[in-house]
Amino acid sequence: MCDHGGRISRELSVYYAAMDPSTPFDSVPRRAGTDTYKWDYRPRNARGRDVLPMWVADMDFACPDPVIDALRRRVDHAVFGYTYASDAYRESFVSWQRRRHAWTVDPATLVFAPGVMPAVRSAIIGLTDPGDQVVIQPPVYYPFFDAIVDNGRTLVENPLVQVDGRYQMDLDHLESVISPRTRMLLLCSPHNPVGRVWTRAELERFADIAVRHDLIVVSDEIHADIRRAGVEFTPMVDVGPDIARRTIACHAPSKTFNIAGLPSAHVVIPDSQLRSRFERTLDRLGFGLASPLALVASRAAYDSCESWVDSLNGFFDAQFDRLVREAAALGVPIVRPEGTYLGWLDFRPIQKATGADDEATRRALFEEGGLWLSEGRQFGSQGSGFQRINIATSRALFDDAIGRLGQAVAALTATRDAGARQ
Numbered sequence: 207m208c209d210h211g212g213r214i215s216r217e218l219s220v221y222y223a224a225m226d227p228s229t230p231f232d233s234v235p236r237r238a239g240t241d242t243y244k245w246d247y248r249p250r251n252a253r254g255r256d257v258l259p260m261w262v263a264d265m266d267f268a269c270p271d272p273v274i275d276a277l278r279r280r281v282d283h284a285v286f287g288y289t290y291a292s293d294a295y296r297e298s299f300v301s302w303q304r305r306r307h308a309w310t311v312d313p314a315t316l317v318f319a320p321g322v323m324p325a326v327r328s329a330i331i332g333l334t335d336p337g338d339q340v341v342i343q344p345p346v347y348y349p350f351f352d353a354i355v356d357n358g359r360t361l362v363e364n365p366l367v368q369v370d371g372r373y374q375m376d377l378d379h380l381e382s383v384i385s386p387r388t389r390m391l392l393l394c395s396p397h398n399p400v401g402r403v404w405t406r407a408e409l410e411r412f413a414d415i416a417v418r419h420d421l422i423v424v425s426d427e428i429h430a431d432i433r434r435a436g437v438e439f440t441p442m443v444d445v446g447p448d449i450a451r452r453t454i455a456c457h458a459p460s461k462t463f464n465i466a467g468l469p470s471a472h473v474v475i476p477d478s479q480l481r482s483r484f485e486r487t488l489d490r491l492g493f494g495l496a497s498p499l500a501l502v503a504s505r506a507a508y509d510s511c512e513s514w515v516d517s518l519n520g521f522f523d524a525q526f527d528r529l530v531r532e533a534a535a536l537g538v539p540i541v542r543p544e545g546t547y548l549g550w551l552d553f554r555p556i557q558k559a560t561g562a563d564d565e566a567t568r569r570a571l572f573e574e575g576g577l578w579l580s581e582g583r584q585f586g587s588q589g590s591g592f593q594r595i596n597i598a599t600s601r602a603l604f605d606d607a608i609g610r611l612g613q614a615v616a617a618l619t620a621t622r623d624a625g626a627r628q
């Protein structure tokens with residue numbers, strides 16, 4: 207699908223020339239030509255225009271210098287044999303959690319996995335039986351659906367509800383969908399795509415249900431470190447000993463430090479029996495091996511990049527302020543997310559006013575605006591009327607995205623006006 211042979215288009219290259227160096231996050235390197243999903247796996251639209259990709263959840267920023275330096279040193283060593291997750295590797299993660307979340311992780315409870323989704327899939331395969339029910343809370347990160355269904359488990363939905371515009375877990379409904387075949391709850395915490403960072407009180411109620419019904423909880427905490435100022439993240443394992451005993455908590459440095467292409471995950475499993483079943487499953491699936499570069503990058507990130515993450519979060523705070531303001535002015539409201547670098551744009555008012563459906567909205571964005579977002583309906587039927595935007599890019603490209611959003615909205619409105627005149 208790569209349509210420009212790795213060359214950045216003339217249209218977009220002007221932004222690189224006009225970079226404002228006042229924040230490190232405006233100096234985005236050219237990524238086209240590095241076989242990235244975001245920039246190289248990108249069709250032109252029907253007008254022959256390069257679309258601006260704001261969908262896949264990685265960042266355009268260079269990852270922090272200490273990570274690059276550590277990788278350089280490792281590459282200079284020039285030998286890349288079989289490697290394993292050492293005690294020092296575990297300690298980097300443990301220390302980060304202590305410093306950032308006041309969470310004490312016992313290093314003996316940590317399991318390496320080559321990514322969060324391999325860990326989630328392994329938990330489903332190894333800790334449930336075919337036909338068992340696994341509950342998710344859509345709209346939610348769409349690979350969760352396939353991870354359950356592909357493995358012959360039964361998908362059960364407990365949709366999030368919006369109360370005064372804010373998404374919440376419907377815990378009464380959760381209790382009502384649990385049956386004797388329910389074995390596992392798959393939690394997204396913080397929640398992609400709606401950006402909620404669940405409070406301790408919410409997690410306590412959720413945990414209480416899991417404990418009373420004897421369910422395993424897989425808590426995907428990959429977005430834990432990207433939060434708006436003043437928002438606190440609560441690790442599920444830290445909610446209490448009863449829930450810790452039944453939790454598989456999945457963390458990774460990939461989102462926070464922009465190293466998704468160097469896959470690694472830290473899976474915290476306090477219960478020794480669950481842990482050994484999980485480890486056996488990883489082995490059975492061939493997920494035992496760790497990339498030496500991924501291990502080195504992860505250690506450097508957790509050891510030396512705290513201030514970089516603080517600056518990054520400050521940058522996102524400001525960008526989300528702008529997005530909320532500018533999207534609302536276009537008639538596309540968005541609730542400022544508490545976590546993640548993903549915005550959940552609400553096209554329902556415009557769809558209602560113009561009669562456009564999801565497909566017409568997608569066409570307006572892609573063909574008229576030249577903007578490629580993640581369609582809300584991918585995240586479950588509850589995502590209909592929404593589009594997810596990834597704002598982890600420079601202000602110049604963000605400005606471009608807002609301009610394109612405006613063009614798409616104008617196209618939707620023009621369709622309605624033309625219809626009204628006929």
Ligand SMILES: Cc1ncc(COP(=O)(O)O)c(C=O)c1O
Nearest residue numbers: 263321322323324347398428458
């Ligand atoms: C909630 C969530 N879980 C997992 C992943 C993917 O993790 P990994 O690349 O480590 O498999 C993502 C990536 O967007 C995500 O948003």
